[in-house]
Amino acid sequence: MVVLRQPLRRTVIVIGGALLFLIAYWTKARHQSSIGWRIRPRVAKVTMLYGKPNALYERAIRSHQRHAKHWGYPMHVLREDIAVGFWNKPSYLFSLIVRELTKPAPSRMEWLMWVDADSIIVNEVIPVEIFLPPSDLTDIHLVAGRDQNGLNTGVFSLHVHPWTVSMLAETLGYPSYRPEVDLSRSADQEAMARVLNKREGGPDGQGYKDGVVYLPRPWINAYGWLHGYEGQKRSLLVHFPGLEDQRWEHMARWLDAVEAYPAQWRVPLEETWYLNETTHFWTGIRHAKRPVAAAEEELRYSNPANRTKLEEELQELRTAIREITDTPELLLQQIDELDAVREFN
Numbered sequence: 036m037v038v039l040r041q042p043l044r045r046t047v048i049v050i051g052g053a054l055l056f057l058i059a060y061w062t063k064a065r066h067q068s069s070i071g072w073r074i075r076p077r078v079a080k081v082t083m084l085y086g087k088p089n090a091l092y093e094r095a096i097r098s099h100q101r102h103a104k105h106w107g108y109p110m111h112v113l114r115e116d117i118a119v120g121f122w123n124k125p126s127y128l129f130s131l132i133v134r135e136l137t138k139p140a141p142s143r144m145e146w147l148m149w150v151d152a153d154s155i156i157v158n159e160v161i162p163v164e165i166f167l168p169p170s171d172l173t174d175i176h177l178v179a180g181r182d183q184n185g186l187n188t189g190v191f192s193l194h195v196h197p198w199t200v201s202m203l204a205e206t207l208g209y210p211s212y213r214p215e216v217d218l219s220r221s222a223d224q225e226a227m228a229r230v231l232n233k234r235e236g237g238p239d240g241q242g243y244k245d246g247v248v249y250l251p252r253p254w255i256n257a258y259g260w261l262h263g264y265e266g267q268k269r270s271l272l273v274h275f276p277g278l279e280d281q282r283w284e285h286m287a288r289w290l291d292a293v294e295a296y297p298a299q300w301r302v303p304l305e306e307t308w309y310l311n312e313t314t315h316f317w318t319g320i321r322h323a324k325r326p327v328a329a330a331e332e333e334l335r336y337s338n339p340a341n342r343t344k345l346e347e348e349l350q351e352l353r354t355a356i357r358e359i360t361d362t363p364e365l366l367l368q369q370i371d372e373l374d375a376v377r378e379f380n
């Protein structure tokens with residue numbers, strides 16, 4: 036064994052340590068840049084679990100933590116009951132959005148992704164950035180999915196932006212300023228759905244509708260039912276809404292399967308349909324946003340006689356963008372119709 040003198044040994048340790056750090060950093064950077072993401076994460080994940088200890092929810096949250104760790108997403112877990120009734124989720128999100136906004140822009144997260152504690156990550160090597168608008172689409176502030184009851188807030192993403200502060204403030208205030216409305220059981224979800232549908236008020240007087248994009252819900256929020264799974268083997272996660280007491284058995288079965296054979300569920304993004312489908316989805320929206328921006332500009336100088344028609348067509352294209360999930364063919368049709376009206380201006 037070579038015996039090094041004290042100062043030399045220290046130098047060797049320092050240089051060795053620095054080299055190891057560089058190698059680790061380089062490996063991570065290579066790993067992440069292979070699909071084009073920046074090294075600093077732009078998304079944090081958020082969930083909550085409080086009250087009576089529940090081992091299944093804890094295991095579900097651990098699946099989200101593994102996913103977060105894999106991609107370097109910070110993860111926030113609310114552990115205290117902070118609000119009366121059903122308002123913990125929007126209250127916590129409100130606090131986190133405000134906290135991010137108090138930081139200088141370069142060190143903020145850009146998005147927060149909410150995940151319910153009754154959802155389990157199935158394929159932890161799927162990054163969530165593919166479900167968020169590319170950074171040139173700056174006027175989208177909420178990405179969610181819908182089911183037969185409308186908006187589902189079990190899994191959805193919020194833009195770190197003043198728009199979101201207003202939207203959450205209105206959601207939290209909903210029972211106070213609309214006490215006559217029966218929000219039924221999922222009061223926070225119902226209140227948010229109603230706020231998102233508003234056409235007046237909000238940050239620019241136009242409500243919140245145009246800041247929302249609905250993507251095919253099973254991409255981010257595939258349901259596990261009593262007799263099956265809405266997703267596929269390569270899907271991101273499974274969520275168990277509305278199963279009541281049968282939820283436990285199903286959660287246990289899924290957790291056992293995912294924890295026992297983790298490698299079997301990890302299918303890299305490149306080998307899933309996700310990459311193509313999501314790229315296609317955002318390209319479609321980008322394609323439609325361009326004529327919207329152009330028409331908005333033209334509206335300012337347009338001939339008053341044509342104004343109403345142009346405004347109408349513009350509104351229809353905005354709706355088509357929001358509804359792209361349900362009626363993708365409508366998007367192209369509306370782009371054509373808006374173009375036709377623009378030619379007369």
Ligand SMILES: [Mn+2]
Nearest residue numbers: 151153189276
């Ligand atoms: Mn849920």
